Amino acid sequence: MPIALYNTLTRKVEPFTPVTPGRVRMYTCGLTVYDYGHIGNFRTFVGVDILQRFLQSQGLALDTVMNITDVDDKMIARSNEAGRPLAEYAATYTAAFLEDMASLRILPAQHIVRATDCIPDMVAWIDRLVAAGCAYERDGSVYFRLSSFPAYGRLSGKDIAGLQAGARVDVDEYEKEEARDFVLWKAARPNEPTWPSPWGPGRPGWHIECSVMAEKLLGPTLDLHCGGTDLVFPHHENEIAQVEPLTGVPFVNCWIHMEFLLVNGEKMSKRLGNFFTVRDLTDKGYRPSAIRYLLASVPYRRQLNFTLEGLDQASASLLRLRNFLDRLRNADLPPSGDPNPAIATAREAMLASLADNLNTAEALGAIFELVRTSNIALDRGTLATADREAILETFRQFDEIFQVLTPDEASSEGISDAEVNALMEERAAARAARDFKKADALRQQLESHGILIEDVKNAPARWRRK
């Protein structure tokens, strides 16, 4: 199936064709681990995950890299405040980040690279940039010479001349040739961890880390480079400038940028303090799968205004899908030869929507339509075993990408299956004796533990965890 993706560089949805047929090299800008990630951060990573899983479902092999920024101004400030060594401080939040990613069922990149693991590579690359005349040293720091790279500004659509005026540039701390030049290597300052370099001790700038890791592991030309939309400028613009002068080929064929998560109509950010972490929400009793569903349900190029109400709606939608699957799996069906062709049509529609720049909302529409028509067929008794297999296969393909159908691990404070079954039997006995008062009390009791009961005709009642 032909895949089309929106490319920030061309500002168009265009056919996606990897450089090497059947193989996709993609890089994602990860997190600066100075604190827990918030769900705005994770919206980007869920979006990337949907993209990755979809590409895989289309038979493409992936080579994936994500960086973790574990040294920068904020990291240093925070670790100093906490009175903990930078590496130790970073390790704490790196671990938390990976845990949160896993709880949201985001496939880890094959290479998760810490900035501090690649500093010699960065130094070497900066050295080459200096040698090529694209960078220069001043007082132990190294800057990129923007005037050496005329293509600068193409990705973000910026007019470099406009940047020159430099109204917002701090020129007090470092001596640059031009205000718009950006830093590649920062000279050592007091109370900062440092690494050796030809320009003296210091540390890398933020932008160079992604360039070097991406080029080293996936270069010279990547198929996809993903990140939040706020990274377009200057981060990704700088990445291009840092790489292309030395490789002479396009750094990235297709740039993918995920739109923001908003809260009350404003960007969710640590600076504004209006953020929720995954932990905040699970503490309120929300399930990671519902968070993932919400983040995935709005197409990635649309801003998504986050509300708890929206999360409730997502939970309810998800419950409908799971209820349907339970019902389908447990149904007594007549055998038949061929499945209803409408099921295959729904599957095609779901995949076609995703192939069209990851239109997840439309893909979900196709799935819910299949749910409704299948429920009707179940009611009428016209759904047969072959249909069930076809529907389950469609859902398998759907969930291979969306990853929301498997129930979350039950919380530890819940009651055990054995206890539930005992209460269920007690309730069944009460119902048989037409002691509905007792039966209802037992149902109430189970509900308080998050257990939902469904009475079934001519069969034992079913239950499941909410």
Add this chain to the structure above:
RNA sequence: GGCGCGGUAGCCAAGUGGUAAGGCAGAGGUCUGCAAAACCUCUAUUCGUGAGUUCGAUUCUCACCCGCGCCUCCA
């Protein structure tokens, strides 16, 4: 100011030059001991506003209004 995203029912949201997918919530009904789940019916004569192009526009063009973002901290 420059660049970008968006304004579709109470909420979330898809979509197309030919007459509005889907989900959530709500109302009534079927089923049930009662529920739950499911199904049925109802819930936008209308897609920010105005003008234009067209036989016909929510979909194209222009103008305007409103929200959000980026413009060297930022997913």
